Amino acid sequence: MPERDAAGLLRDAKRVVVFTGAGMSAESGVPTFRDSLTGLWARYDAQSLATPEAFEADPALVWGWYEWRRAEVEQVAPNAGHRAVAAIAARVASTVVITQNIDDLHERAGLEEVVHLHGSLFTPRCSGCGAPAEPGDVPAEGGRIPPPVCVDCGADVRPGVVWFGEQLPAAALSAAAEAAFDCDLLLTIGTSGLVYPAAEIPYVADRAGATVIQINPEPTALDSVAAVNLRGPAAQVLPDLVA
Ligand SMILES: CC(C)NC(=O)[C@H](Cc1c[nH]c2ccccc12)NC(=O)[C@H](CCCC/N=C(/NCCC(=O)O)S[C@H]1O[C@H](COP(=O)(O)OP(=O)(O)OC[C@H]2O[C@@H](n3cnc4c(N)ncnc43)[C@H](O)[C@@H]2O)[C@@H](O)[C@H]1O)NC(=O)OCc1ccccc1
Numbered sequence: 001m002p003e004r005d006a007a008g009l010l011r012d013a014k015r016v017v018v019f020t021g022a023g024m025s026a027e028s029g030v031p032t033f034r035d036s037l038t039g040l041w042a043r044y045d046a047q048s049l050a051t052p053e054a055f056e057a058d059p060a061l062v063w064g065w066y067e068w069r070r071a072e073v074e075q076v077a078p079n080a081g082h083r084a085v086a087a088i089a090a091r092v093a094s095t096v097v098i099t100q101n102i103d104d105l106h107e108r109a110g111l112e113e114v115v116h117l118h119g120s121l122f123t124p125r126c127s128g129c130g131a132p133a134e135p136g137d138v139p140a141e142g143g144r145i146p147p148p149v150c151v152d153c154g155a156d157v158r159p160g161v162v163w164f165g166e167q168l169p170a171a172a173l174s175a176a177a178e179a180a181f182d183c184d185l186l187l188t189i190g191t192s193g194l195v196y197p198a199a200e201i202p203y204v205a206d207r208a209g210a211t212v213i214q215i216n217p218e219p220t221a222l223d224s225v226a227a228v229n230l231r232g233p234a235a236q237v238l239p240d241l242v243a
Contacts, residue, residue, distance in 0.1 A: 016187070212226045
């Protein structure tokens with residue numbers, strides 16, 4: 001029975017990587033990347049909105065979208081899946097949690113260190129000089145919101161996320177690749193495995209001889225690299241795995 005194998009594999013693991021995507025936060029009520037296009041943004045395609053070109057063309061539209069997503073995240077709480085991942089990190093000293101998510105639910109579930117490959121909703125910076133900016137109060141009204149300007153150089157402040165066509169933060173990418181190369185077990189949770197170079201991480205672990213366990217209610221591009229596929233929602237499957 002896959003669950004028992006997975007629990008046994010996790011119990012015996014010495015160096016664990018937990019790799020997460022939007023599905024990890026779905027049961028908290030955070031819309032997955034593709035579902036985050038409602039209201040004003042419904043007529044846009046996420047991949048074209050999450051680009052430097054879109055911000056250049058209409059800063060208020062894109063800033064407003066990220067402020068809406070930040071408001072969503074601030075209204076929800078980590079789920080039992082996030083708490084189970086924190087329990088794994090507490091139990092297996094050398095656990096590295098790598099996420100594609102820009103929410104802070106892993107941290108709010110008790111994790112001090114999380115490798116954010118695609119940035120965060122809570123680390124805005126100047127689009128000109130790169131100076132960190134204060135994430136102001138979440139605006140009450142949704143819709144188009146002009147971004148604040150940088151106190152140092154007056155350029156627009158931008159969300160601290162990685163947009164399509166932009167390089168990932170070098171430190172995060174190398175920390176992730178290194179952890180995947182060194183681990184003996186990688187858990188991939190709630191990701192479709194379609195966005196690169198992040199999606200390469202489970203393959204790095206597999207090629208280095210680690211066991212890959214996937215948790216996802218649906219089949220994904222990562223089925224082929226997973227030794228064990230647990231077909232279920234993260235917040236239901238993970239607690240059993242760490243029980
Ligand atoms: C779409 C894809 C084809 N395109 C790319 O990958 C591109 C281009 C590219 C590069 N290399 C390639 C190689 C091949 C093909 C294309 C490329 N990559 C890039 O542009 C990257 C940057 C990519 C990062 C983009 N930013 C994001 N996010 C931040 C912003 C924001 O969020 O707004 S990506 C964003 O989308 C992705 C969404 O994927 P998932 O998280 O997996 O979510 P998804 O909705 O797809 O699936 C949810 C899954 O959960 C499951 N699920 C649902 N409920 C549950 C549940 N309850 N429990 C468990 N699972 C569940 C579902 O079944 C499903 O499987 C995440 O990565 C997320 O971070 N940059 C770059 O390559 O730069 C290079 C470069 C080189 C030189 C010079 C300059 C540049």
